[in-house]
Amino acid sequence: MKAVLTAIALAAAVGVGAQAQQQDFSKVEIKTTKVAGNVYMLEGSGGAIGVLPGPDGVFMVDTEFAPLGDKIVAAIKAISDGRIRYLVNTHVHPDHIGGNENIGRLGATIFAREALRTRMLKPAAQANGQPGVAAAAVAVPTVTYDAPLTFHVNGEDVRLIPVPLAHTDGDTMVYFPNANVIMTGDFYRSIGYPNIDRANGGTMNGMLAGFDAIAALARADTRIVPGHGAVVDKTAVAAHKAMMLAVRDKVAALVRQNKTQDEVIAARPTAEFDATVTGATAATADRFVGQLYQELKK
Numbered sequence: 595m596k597a598v599l600t601a602i603a604l605a606a607a608v609g610v611g612a613q614a615q616q617q618d619f620s621k622v623e624i625k626t627t628k629v630a631g632n633v634y635m636l637e638g639s640g641g642a643i644g645v646l647p648g649p650d651g652v653f654m655v656d657t658e659f660a661p662l663g664d665k666i667v668a669a670i671k672a673i674s675d676g677r678i679r680y681l682v683n684t685h686v687h688p689d690h691i692g693g694n695e696n697i698g699r700l701g702a703t704i705f706a707r708e709a710l711r712t713r714m715l716k717p718a719a720q721a722n723g724q725p726g727v728a729a730a731a732v733a734v735p736t737v738t739y740d741a742p743l744t745f746h747v748n749g750e751d752v753r754l755i756p757v758p759l760a761h762t763d764g765d766t767m768v769y770f771p772n773a774n775v776i777m778t779g780d781f782y783r784s785i786g787y788p789n790i791d792r793a794n795g796g797t798m799n800g801m802l803a804g805f806d807a808i809a810a811l812a813r814a815d816t817r818i819v820p821g822h823g824a825v826v827d828k829t830a831v832a833a834h835k836a837m838m839l840a841v842r843d844k845v846a847a848l849v850r851q852n853k854t855q856d857e858v859i860a861a862r863p864t865a866e867f868d869a870t871v872t873g874a875t876a877a878t879a880d881r882f883v884g885q886l887y888q889e890l891k892k
């Protein structure tokens with residue numbers, strides 16, 4: 595049973611990587627959207643990229659997958675002079691940091707939480723059981739922080755806000771107060787069920803605290819850019835939190851009845867939300883329920 599659970603945890607952790615290997619990146623096009631003020635969102639394949647262009651040089655959030663590097667740089671050049679000065683990573687997953695090496699080679703300084711840097715240097719085992727491969731030095735953040743950090747750049751006071759032990763143990767939320775935009779990384783997503791990456795230090799309570807941090811920071815008209823899914827406002831985040839609490843309570847009741855993980859998943863504790871959660875799939879529902887079970891069983 596332990597071996598099975600380890601395999602499930604590994605599959606959850608490397609899921610994005612496996613998906614990346616199957617994908618034909620030559621078909622991907624980068625879509626650029628002005629979110630608000632001078633903040634842009636770039637979408638290709640993987641997590642949302644943020645770009646704040648201006649005379650001080652480009653401030654950038656996340657890099658998607660490595661094979662998209664040239665297309666991403668071309669998209670940034672279309673809205674800036676192309677000098678990428680600062681890069682921030684919201685968390686360690688390959689669909690958010692895969693392009694770091696490319697951006698690092700262009701001379702950008704990379705910022706992230708200390709735990710993210712550590713995981714890039716000593717990654718978890720691969721799906722086939724082989725040891726993880728450390729990232730190239732040029733891809734690894736050179737400046738780390740575990741308290742809020744502010745960038746005064748291009749007329750903004752961009753705040754990097756650590757979100758402890760949420761989607762992973764190295765999450766950062768990025769707030770552009772003048773543009774009135776928040777980028778959350780993957781601790782909040784507006785498509786599919788939540789993903790608590792326990793193998794990379796994520797926790798249920800950390801994600802719930804992250805939703806509260808969004809509620810405290812955002813105004814009614816703040817645009818919230820999730821790691822995955824459409825741009826939303828804070829009411830969507832509040833609904834997402836209510837859903838997570840309701841599913842948590844159902845899973846907790848089943849855990850108290852000594853149900854196994856398979857039995858809890860089979861009981862479909864997400865059923866009442868499958869019609870309202872955008873992009874809900876059985877795969878993300880089962881993964882989410884399994885992660886809640888693992889946390890609540892302890």
Ligand SMILES: [Zn+2]
Binds near residue numbers: 685761
């Ligand atoms: Zn992620």
